[in-house]
Amino acid sequence: MTFRTRFAPSPTGPLHLGHAYSAILAHDMARAAQGQFLLRIEDIDRDRAKPEWEALIFEDLSWLGLTWDEPPIRQSDRRDSYEAALDALWARGLLYPCSCTRRDIAEALTAPQEGSAPPIGPDGPVYPGTCRNRPRKGPRPRDAHLRLDMGAALAAIGPTAPRFTETGPDHAGTIFTAPENYLGGIGDIVLARRDFGTSYHLSVVLDDAAQHITDVTRGADLFEATRIHALLQRLLDLPTPSYHHHRLIRDETGKRLAKRDDARAIRLYRAEGVTPEDIRRRIGL
Numbered sequence: 001m002t003f004r005t006r007f008a009p010s011p012t013g014p015l016h017l018g019h020a021y022s023a024i025l026a027h028d029m030a031r032a033a034q035g036q037f038l039l040r041i042e043d044i045d046r047d048r049a050k051p052e053w054e055a056l057i058f059e060d061l062s063w064l065g066l067t068w069d070e071p072p073i074r075q076s077d078r079r080d081s082y083e084a085a086l087d088a089l090w091a092r093g094l095l096y097p098c099s100c101t102r103r104d105i106a107e108a109l110t111a112p113q114e115g116s117a118p119p120i121g122p123d124g125p126v127y128p129g130t131c132r133n134r135p136r137k138g139p140r141p142r143d144a145h146l147r148l149d150m151g152a153a154l155a156a157i158g159p160t161a162p163r164f165t166e167t168g169p170d171h172a173g174t175i176f177t178a179p180e181n182y183l184g185g186i187g188d189i190v191l192a193r194r195d196f197g198t199s200y201h202l203s204v205v206l207d208d209a210a211q212h213i214t215d216v217t218r219g220a221d222l223f224e225a226t227r228i229h230a231l232l233q234r235l236l237d238l239p240t241p242s243y244h245h246h247r248l249i250r251d252e253t254g255k256r257l258a259k260r261d262d263a264r265a266i267r268l269y270r271a272e273g274v275t276p277e278d279i280r281r282r283i284g285l
Helices: 017-032 051-063 079-091 102-113 150-157 179-185 200-210 225-235 266-271 276-282
Strands: 004-007 036-041 095-098 145-148 163-166 173-176 190-192 215-219 242-246
Touching: 004 017, 004 215, 017 036, 017 051, 017 215, 017 242, 017 266, 017 276, 036 051, 051 266, 079 095, 079 145, 079 190, 079 200, 095 190, 150 179, 150 225, 163 225, 173 225, 179 225, 190 200, 200 225, 266 276
Parallel strands: 004 036, 163 242, 215 242
Antiparallel strands: 095 145, 145 190, 163 173
16 A cells, blocks of 8 residues: 655644644655655635635745645535535434533533543543533534534444554554543544534544545644544544654744744745755754
8 A cells, every 4th residue: 555644734824843844754754655745735714724824835845845746635625525424424413513612611611520620632621511412303503513422423333442553753553542531531522613614623534535645644732633533534434544643843942833933934944044954954854
């Protein structure tokens, strides 16, 4: 099987050194394996995604010397796929509408157990199930968030725990997640947002399958979310790639870089006369 990996930036700001590390590492791994490196533009956030940021992504990656082996795909062109998956999950009774705000969830989690911190999952505080008993019949609602009923999802996949293969530096091996950890440590995650029409978790597993990705290369901050992705792949009968969660590039204080860290934006290094080889040295590649 041909090694296929991808870099999947969001066009919501300039690429920084952390993006450079992830993109170059994925590109180098693909070339070393005589495989393929693909590009995906994750632009489901239509309010923040801008054409000028997308254009800068292409400029920065080309300046770094990276090439991709197929035309890039955009999530904004794949809404029909997300809608079809949501319809299928809704028809199986695995989704329910939720109207809770973040404040509602915080109050529900803290009120009955004062003094103890609520459990935190890959998406933040684990949802307490406030809306779980809302009706699930009729057409899939478009005016509410849709949550995955985690208990029903686990029942649907049967007794074999979801698993994935990890090749990164911190968790190499086969990773299993017990049902109790899904229920207590992850909970009923949002799979469709009223404003986006989908969610990162749903779109990423569908997009990786559509691009025939065999090896996902991404930051260690997404390791825990991969437990969700392995479950969704089982529910949707999609292949589970291997995963490589790499180290994060941090600033002098140890804080992970974000797009607001414009001082480390690749475009500024380019303007200062820094070379792609200099960038590789700065990020340890």
